[in-house]
Amino acid sequence: MRCLPPVFTLVLLVPAARADEVTDLRDRVLKAQAPDPADIKKFRNFTMKAKGVSKLAPEPLPGTFEMAATYPGHMRLTWEFGKEGAKSSVTLCGTDDRGWKKGSNFPLADMTVEEVNDFRADAYAIWVSTLITLEDRDNRLSAAGKSKVASTPVVGLKVARRPWPDVTLWFEEKSGLLRKMTYQSREAGALLSKEMSFDGHKEVSGLEVPTKYTMRVNGRDVYLWTDIEYAFPARIDPAVFAKPK
Numbered sequence: 001m002r003c004l005p006p007v008f009t010l011v012l013l014v015p016a017a018r019a020d021e022v023t024d025l026r027d028r029v030l031k032a033q034a035p036d037p038a039d040i041k042k043f044r045n046f047t048m049k050a051k052g053v054s055k056l057a058p059e060p061l062p063g064t065f066e067m068a069a070t071y072p073g074h075m076r077l078t079w080e081f082g083k084e085g086a087k088s089s090v091t092l093c094g095t096d097d098r099g100w101k102k103g104s105n106f107p108l109a110d111m112t113v114e115e116v117n118d119f120r121a122d123a124y125a126i127w128v129s130t131l132i133t134l135e136d137r138d139n140r141l142s143a144a145g146k147s148k149v150a151s152t153p154v155v156g157l158k159v160a161r162r163p164w165p166d167v168t169l170w171f172e173e174k175s176g177l178l179r180k181m182t183y184q185s186r187e188a189g190a191l192l193s194k195e196m197s198f199d200g201h202k203e204v205s206g207l208e209v210p211t212k213y214t215m216r217v218n219g220r221d222v223y224l225w226t227d228i229e230y231a232f233p234a235r236i237d238p239a240v241f242a243k244p245k
Helices: 006-033 037-044 113-129
Strands: 045-054 061-070 074-081 088-095 098-103 106-110 140-149 152-160 167-172 178-187 190-199 202-204 207-209 212-217 220-231
Touching: 006 037, 006 140, 006 152, 006 167, 006 207, 037 045, 037 207, 061 113, 061 220, 074 113, 088 113, 098 113, 113 167, 113 178, 113 190, 140 167, 152 178, 207 220
Parallel strands: none
Antiparallel strands: 045 061, 045 220, 061 074, 074 088, 088 098, 098 106, 140 152, 152 167, 167 178, 178 190, 190 212, 202 207, 212 220
16 A cells, blocks of 8 residues: 655645634634533524614714524614614614615615625624524634734634625634624625624623624724623514514
8 A cells, every 4th residue: 555655644634633623613612602502592582782882973872772583584683873852763674585674764665685685694694693603514614813802812713604705703712702703795785894893791591692892894983882681582573573564
């Protein structure tokens, strides 16, 4: 039997070693967020309420954000901004391959095909940030190197899955907790770079979840949520996602 030269043996071993490192990282971050592996499934049904600031306008405005989600295809997002007497709101809701929208400045309407696709890309990224998708067989995971969030060392994990955008998750090296997510998606035909930074993790229903996060679009802060609450009901009423009549 012919023996491979040492250099070729090393080449063959490197991909396996890297795959093992990626798997180890995945398992470590899942353990950091959910010490009991069964708890990660709680994200199949969850709600989130947040208070903070919007920086979309020339002057920062107080705001709230609410999310209701049932994995994998139902998600409703509502933003409300402004001071008493001058508040505005927007609701976007996706149900599989359909969606609807309503707001203070526009009437209730079905989303266009393009709007549904844009919404689903962002919804997918949100699901990835919960880590519930990390063990899906359709995902391709790869190492994304090391970086820092502020002064905190982080290690990256890239999640690729067609037809969705590539998402890179950055985890604190020491704790294994999620500190940042980056990806690209479209809005009104424009491809935008998006970044979410996470902080203030605490235990809720057996899960370590962030209580603060900042949303950046093309390098600009747009939302700063500083007071976040989660709930994990066994079921979310389908009426929550239904288009109002």
